[in-house]
Amino acid sequence: MPEPKAKILVIDDEEAICRNCEKILTRSNYEIKWALNGYKAMEMMYKEAFDLVITDLKMNSMGGLEVLSRVKDEWPQTQVVVITGYASVSSAVEVMKTGAFDYLPKPFTPDELRGAVRQALAPEELFNNAKPDVKKISRKITTHQLVGDSPQMQGVIRMLAKAAPTDTNVLIYGESGTGKEVIARAIHANSRRKGEVFFAVDCGALAENLLQSELFGHTKGAFTGAVKDKKGIFELADGGTVFLDEVSSISMSIQSNLLRFLETREVLPVGGTAPVKVDVRLVFATNQDLKEMVSQGKLREDFYYRIMVYPIFTPPLRERRADILPIAYHFLDLFSHSMSKDIRSFSPDAAEILLDHSWPGNVRQLRNAIERAVILCEGRTITARELEHLQDKPGEEHHQAAYTITHDYQVPANAEELKEAKKIIRQLAVEQVERDFLTQALENADGNITRAAEQVGMQRSNFSNLMKKHGVRAVKK
Numbered sequence: 001m002p003e004p005k006a007k008i009l010v011i012d013d014e015e016a017i018c019r020n021c022e023k024i025l026t027r028s029n030y031e032i033k034w035a036l037n038g039y040k041a042m043e044m045m046y047k048e049a050f051d052l053v054i055t056d057l058k059m060n061s062m063g064g065l066e067v068l069s070r071v072k073d074e075w076p077q078t079q080v081v082v083i084t085g086y087a088s089v090s091s092a093v094e095v096m097k098t099g100a101f102d103y104l105p106k107p108f109t110p111d112e113l114r115g116a117v118r119q120a121l122a123p124e125e126l127f128n129n130a131k132p133d134v135k136k137i138s139r140k141i142t143t144h145q146l147v148g149d150s151p152q153m154q155g156v157i158r159m160l161a162k163a164a165p166t167d168t169n170v171l172i173y174g175e176s177g178t179g180k181e182v183i184a185r186a187i188h189a190n191s192r193r194k195g196e197v198f199f200a201v202d203c204g205a206l207a208e209n210l211l212q213s214e215l216f217g218h219t220k221g222a223f224t225g226a227v228k229d230k231k232g233i234f235e236l237a238d239g240g241t242v243f244l245d246e247v248s249s250i251s252m253s254i255q256s257n258l259l260r261f262l263e264t265r266e267v268l269p270v271g272g273t274a275p276v277k278v279d280v281r282l283v284f285a286t287n288q289d290l291k292e293m294v295s296q297g298k299l300r301e302d303f304y305y306r307i308m309v310y311p312i313f314t315p316p317l318r319e320r321r322a323d324i325l326p327i328a329y330h331f332l333d334l335f336s337h338s339m340s341k342d343i344r345s346f347s348p349d350a351a352e353i354l355l356d357h358s359w360p361g362n363v364r365q366l367r368n369a370i371e372r373a374v375i376l377c378e379g380r381t382i383t384a385r386e387l388e389h390l391q392d393k394p395g396e397e398h399h400q401a402a403y404t405i406t407h408d409y410q411v412p413a414n415a416e417e418l419k420e421a422k423k424i425i426r427q428l429a430v431e432q433v434e435r436d437f438l439t440q441a442l443e444n445a446d447g448n449i450t451r452a453a454e455q456v457g458m459q460r461s462n463f464s465n466l467m468k469k470h471g472v473r474a475v476k477k
Helices: 015-026 038-047 064-074 089-098 110-120 151-163 180-189 208-216 252-264 290-295 301-307 321-338 348-356 362-376 384-390 400-406 415-444 449-456 460-470
Strands: 007-011 031-035 052-056 079-084 102-105 170-174 198-202 241-245 281-286 310-314
Touching (some): 015 110, 038 052, 064 089, 170 180, 180 241, 290 301, 321 362, 348 362, 449 460
Parallel strands (some): 007 031, 170 281, 198 241
């Protein structure tokens, strides 16, 4: 019996686009149907199942973002590819964050369309308790550990691959511990600069005057203690890449200097009079809402637009649970080798603990948990006993105070650890408020999601996405 054809629904308010997609994809043995607006498409999807939806972003009635949100809400297994004639980095980021598998700017070639469809319809890797093939799921981004085959991680890798060959400024943003520096190193390793130096600078760990000197250098006698000329990181990294982490902590004066550097590519050392021309690619990272900082007067608007050229969002681990076991096995192999142990797997109950944990500290916390488990393990398999510190006690699940007292908490030993602990606590506090907000709204609406969203003044899709983020379910009375 021949294998059934994949069914694809194309949505665009231009009939010519729909017919063109139909013509291209029918030749590739797909079954194609199309609709000229999102409302008609929703009617069709309620009547029959589709494997893939291809939707335009800008339409007169029900735009592509609403279509995408509705599809991911009602039919989460259906993949979505967004096409648009209004392509921009910000729109690409928004559709990827909302759950799109990929986006295609118009005009696209038949090969580009077929390639996006072929990838979207490829079967996903399933992870049970068996050890995943980390080599297979790890993208071969040179030597960097971008492990994970979830749609979210695939989106990150696709954006990374598009940015790497260019010299465009990249801003990587996401929660603490999501692997922003790994992404930055992967961008460098896949660029024309891969044979040159990569400098990582934690801007939040340095005082303003020290950061200024470190980045731009100084001349002898520029300030007390400047006993000789010193080249800054930008000059030392000439030809390479500089990664500026925690860019949100940079002072206004240094923002001004960085803005001038981004415009001229010239370095003026502290106390110097002759600028030096350098060729450096900059990658920025933050876990803060930079747009909000602009509105608060904490970030220069012109600096914001200069660094917000190509943003890449790193999703939290709780939103890509399919990646938890592959990443855990990656770290298991890493630490087993470094500690000369022969630990090969996780027991089913240990795997369940890993998958059930909320991971507020994201990949960094997972790495620490596996390192601790490898130290404690005396056999060839990590069991629940080595991970018991990750298990929430009854009545304490997801509670901020419970986490800080009973989970992995140690009194910070230095300023960096204090900074990290404060970030996690703030993050947990916000998460608790959001969960309480959702629970109360649903209770007031008797479990009706649409009514709850209306009562609190949110779009249903955004309210539903927030529910998914925290694993909150509607219980109708």
